[in-house]
Amino acid sequence: MRATCSAAFRCPPAAGGVSIAVRFSKDTAWVGEQVELVTAAWFPRELRDRLRRPPTLRGPSLSGLWSVQSQSLPILVETRRARGEVYDLFVMHQTIFPFGPGRIVSPPALLSYAVPASASYFAPEERKSLTSRTATLQVRPIPAAVATLVAGGPTTRNLRLVWRGPPDGLRAGTPAQVELVANGTGNVTLWPTPSIAWPSGLRVYPERTEERTTIIAGDRGGEKRFRFTIVADSEGVVTLPAVRYPTFDPSTVSVRVVAASAFALPVFTSAGRTGDRTPLAVTGEEEIPLATQVVRTKAAMWVALVTPGVLLALWWRRRRPRAAIAVVQPIGDPERELYRLLGTPIEASSDRVVAALRHRGVPRPEAEQIRRWLAATGRRRYGPVGGAAPEPPAAVSAVLSRLRRATTLLVLCFVAAAPLVGQATDPVSRYRAGDFRGAARRFEAQTIAEPRAAGSWRDLGSARWQAGDDVGAVAAWWRALSLAPRDKVARQAWRDASTLPASMQRLVPTIPVSRDECVLLAVLGVAVSWLLGRSGRRRRAARVVLLVSLSCGALALFRWRREVAPVALVREAIALRVSPHPAAPALAQASAWALVEVEKRDGKWLLVATPEGGRGWLPEEAIAPLATLD
Secondary structure (H helix, E strand, O other), rough: HHHHHHHHHOOOOOOOOOOEEEEEOEEEEEOOOEEEEEEEEEEHHHHHOOOOOOEEEOOOOOOOEEEEOOOOOEEEEEEEEEEOEEEEEEEOOOEEEOOOOOEEEEOOEEEEEEEEEOOOOOOOOOEEEEEOEEEEEEEEOOOHHHHHHHHOOEEEEEEEEEEEEOOOOOEOOOEEEEEEEEEEOOOHHOOOOOOOOOOOOEEEEEEOOOOEEEEOOOOEEEEEEEEEEEEEEOOOOEOOOOEEEEEEEEEOOOHHHHHOEEEEEEOOOOOOHHHHOOOOOOOOOOOOOOHHHHHOOOOHHHHHHHHHHHHHHHOOOOOOOOOOOOOOOOOOOOHHHHHHOOOOOOOHHHHHHHHHHHHHOEEEEEHHHHHHHHHHHHHHHOOOOOOOOOOOHHHHHHHHHHHHHHHHHHHHHHHHHOOOOOOHHHHHHHHHOOHHHHHOOOHHHHHOOOOOOOHHHOOOOHHHHOOOOOOHHHHHHHHHHOOOOHHHHHHHHHHHHHOOOOOOOOOOOOOOOOOOHHHHHHHHHHHHHHHHHHHHOOOHHHHHHHHHHHHHHHHHHHHHHHHHHHHHHHOOOOOEEEEOOOOOEEEEOOOOEEEEEEEEEEEEEEEOOOOOOOOOEEEEEHEEEEOOOO
């Protein structure tokens, strides 16, 4: 880089001057080939020492191509003495990969600085700026004959392709992960997924592709792993097919077909946990309990803060003589309200209104009364003889109330069904196909997105149980039973877990009422006791209801403290470390199924305390939390 910059960018022609220039690393390039765009500025040392702030160098911004900025600030690459002055060369560059043929013109770069008028700190500054000339790059298209053979393949050099699979082979019906690894020089991000002809008897699920970029001698390259989860249906031998990957080599302007040899994997009889366990039913639905939807919202929090003050104010309010309650007509025009609820225009005929009422389930006699009333209203409004407005019949108020209830019920049904719309069935299909680990990963993503969903926690426990993660399954079922204690599927799964230690059985909630339901019962009980106490004749019943409400509140507080406690289950026996590092010395040993208390987090490591008094660090993946850990 230094030799290239020194040769391409010359010192300013005038002594003490400043210069800026933009250059492409080459004049012509092929589509997809790596090109460097370099911005360089010569700055006199004497002038730079006088500045109060360092100069600002802004490189050109290009569009319509793939680019990456190598560094955000210019770096000093060379110092040269010329004509009695010392000059510093500052450079910043970006790597680009053109997408299509044509002529790319780089916008000018900008160099800005402010020169003080004198050595005084309070002296004014003279702002100056300097722009460079534009630079041009000609991008050549891949030759037609070569482009036909490449068929959308990447532009790369020295690419290698190889299969990698589990060294111990596969188990029939058990998911395993294989990967096709591509390694070479070029833009790793733009390498497409190869076309693979998978053999029959093999279920394949694409996984997330991983990239690792490296720079060797200025050329970008790296490794890309195309990962797949496969499930063999029967024992025998599964051969991963040979893969042909055509690429364009810009150094030879030719097609280079990279091939991965076929890879044979033995498939043994299933000895996993899924063979002797009956798969539990999963639904893939969130199933947020109604009490949880009501309690765990921001609106409920504000109601909880405001309600005690309102009740206290009403309780201490002085009683005043009440005036007789006058029966008044509802505010608003009943005719317009009827048209609005039916969704018909004002100018609609009375027969059309009757048809709409009959469609909504209104009996014919009531509909005929409303039709006659509407006809009389129309004659008074548009007829030659005026008069008082006809009184609406009693059927109008009944019909309006019925229509309002129907509209409210429709809105509530839509709100309740909205969270279930668009839920992905991918984890369910993976679970039913036998990919229990993949299903567990997706169910876990659902619980992270919506921690209140008892159904997602229950399904996560079922997937973990079938995958052999007994501790993780118990933790997920515990979260599900905390939200929905009467969930029959989760309780049955907990009872059928024969490998559970006796100490774990006490974790399951025994009271079939959730914390949120206790909160609702407490709030409703307080309201009912207040209403009973106001009547003056049922104060004994009010005291009983208030006592029950306080008991529900105490139970909710107890359940809340238990559910938010930062505790977790240890998946397997593991050593507790002195510090959050795998090479740190061991302090103590944490046994499997141990219930530990999480005290602190440091990245992916947690400081825990065991019931035996041990204390140390362990990795996050070694535990299954029973609460959300901060």
